[in-house]
Each structure stands twice: as structure tokens, then as C-alpha cells.
Amino acid sequence: MIKKPTSNVARLRKHKRVRKKVFGTPERPRLNVYRSLTNIYAQVIDDTVGRTLVSASSLEKEIKSKLGYCGNKQAAREVGKLVAQRALANGIKRVVFDRGGYIYHGRVKELAEGAREAGLEF
Template sequence: MNTSKQLHDRRAQRSRTRLRKVGNGRPRLSVYRSLKNIYVQVIDDVSGRTLVSASTMEKDLRASLRTGGDIGAATEIGKLIAERAIAAGVKEVAFDRGGYRYHGRVKALADAAREAGLAF
């Protein structure tokens, strides 16, 4: 029997494989969420490096957020990652939900990034 971590890793890998096929060389917006925080990176898979990142662990955000693990925090991170990506010259990304359902914090982050100008 597979553990929940193994099933999660399988879902995440399936998502990334699909993004490689349909991503057309666009950078990948990767999401990781824990119970207390949420982390986002824009990754260039061709060169294998992170272009920009944001998380609720950053000091300036931590002071303004009630908690790092709610929808409000995910919305703020979505806006911040979009601003940083556009400043770095990235306007289009492929959204990698990381094996998580497109619901709740993941959906809030994606919607906020779209509203801030990031296209995916």
C-alpha cells in the first residue's frame, strides 16, 4: 500500500511531466504549501535555476500577516510573486500546483498572481 507522501509525489511528478510537454519553454511557477506557510518559486527548467521566489517566511510579510497558512497569506504571496516575476522580465509562466488540488490556498495564490499581471 502506498503512503500519502508517495501518492502526493506521484501526483506532483505527473503534473510536472505534463507541464514539460505543454509548457513550450515557459518558466514554471511552483507552489509548496505547508500547514503554517506557503512558498512560491518561478523556475527556469532549461537552465535549472530559480528566477524569483516569495514566501510567508519573509520578515516584511510576516509582520503584516495574521498567519502564513491561510487564504489571505496566499493572496498576498500571489501578488508579490507576480510583481517580482514581471520585474525580472517574466510575463508568462506554467502553473505547477505541486500535486495539490486547485482549491483553497493554491487557487487564491493563482488568482492573485493572474490579477497582478502574470499570465498562465
Template sequence: MGTSTTRQRMRTERRKGRVRAALKRVAYGRPRLSVFRSSQHIYVQIIDDTQGRTLISASTVEKDLRETLKSGANVQAATAVGKLLAERAKAAGIEKVQFDRGSYIYHGRIKALADAAREVGLDF
């Protein structure tokens, strides 16, 4: 059992590395919108890789979102987080970002988050 989990973890890390490498080739100085999803929540950050710091973040564990959502692990929650992050980014003057899906397939919660952020006006 341990060997199988190790192989899976290695495949995930390689996939994430490929996505990040491709992003860095075409980033043109844009901040990176990084997504992490767990079985219960979804977290998203806009990161400035040149300075190595997080500029803006949002997640389903924040009190105002947690109170309005039924669950933090569904498409509705991802949509709410995407809208919240895009609103915060626009308020901070960030218009264009590079979308970093990490090792996740662009489907379901990840796609819903991206679509909601685009809807509010974030460009990627």
C-alpha cells in the same frame, strides 16, 4: 502505521509526477511557477528548468510579509504571496509562466495564490 504513510507518500509523488509531466509537454520554454504549502506557510518559486535555477521566489516567511499577516497558512497569506511574486516577476521581465500546483488540488490557498498572481498581470 508506517505502511499507510508510505502508500500515501507514493500516491502523492505519482500525482506530482503526472502534473510535472503534463507541464513539460506544453511548457514551450516558459519558466515554471512552483508552489509548496506546509501547514504554517506557503512558498512559491519561478524556476527556469532549462538552466535548472530559481529565478524569483516569495513566501510567507519573508520578514515584510510575516509582519503584516496574521497567519502564514490562510487564503489572505496566499493572496499576498501571489501578488508579491507577480510584481517581482513583472519587474524581472517575466510575463508568462506554467503553473505547477505539484500534488495539491487547485482549491483554497493554491487557487487564491494563482488568482492573485493573474490579477497583477502574470499570464498562465
């Protein structure tokens, strides 16, 4: 019997392959995206020291109180705006976008567009 790998295993394989090339530096850190069924998370990471500089998620009060349900594209855009505002406040203007092995579509795309809209360059 042929076993088909689950979509998360395939995503992790893609993410591992992409991470060989995508690397965050102090001048241009990595904007990492993780999405679950009900929430979305974003982190700006400096890979040279392995430190998270800025993070935002749809679990935070300001987003959850505004939207209610946070597993949709609207919440993803708000998370993108929030992470961009926090990054700009820390002096980070340019980032490398790491979509985490996900297809650039739907919530991942909305998060990226929200971050660009708020002023991040990538």
C-alpha cells in the same frame, strides 16, 4: 493488512506524473507551489538550466508583519501577488502554473488568483 499511502506520498506521485508534461522554458517559466501546514512558497523556475528566477514565501518579513499567521488563504494571495510583482520586475509576464500535485483549491487557488491579479498570465 492493507496499507493506505499517506496523502503526501500520493501528492508526490501526482506531482511526478504532472512534471513529465509541465516544463518551464526561458520564454515561459514554471510557477511552482509548495505548501506546508503553516506557510506557502512559490518559485518561478527555468527548467532548461534548472535555475530559480524569482521566489516568494509567507515567511518573508513584509508578509509576516502584515498578516501575522501565514497558513491561510489571505497569506497565499499575498505571496501570489509578491511573486508576480517580482516576476514582472524581471521581465517575466507569462508562466506555466505547476500546482505541485495539490488540488486547485484553497490556498493553491488563492496564490494563483493573487498572481493573476498582479499581472502574471497563465
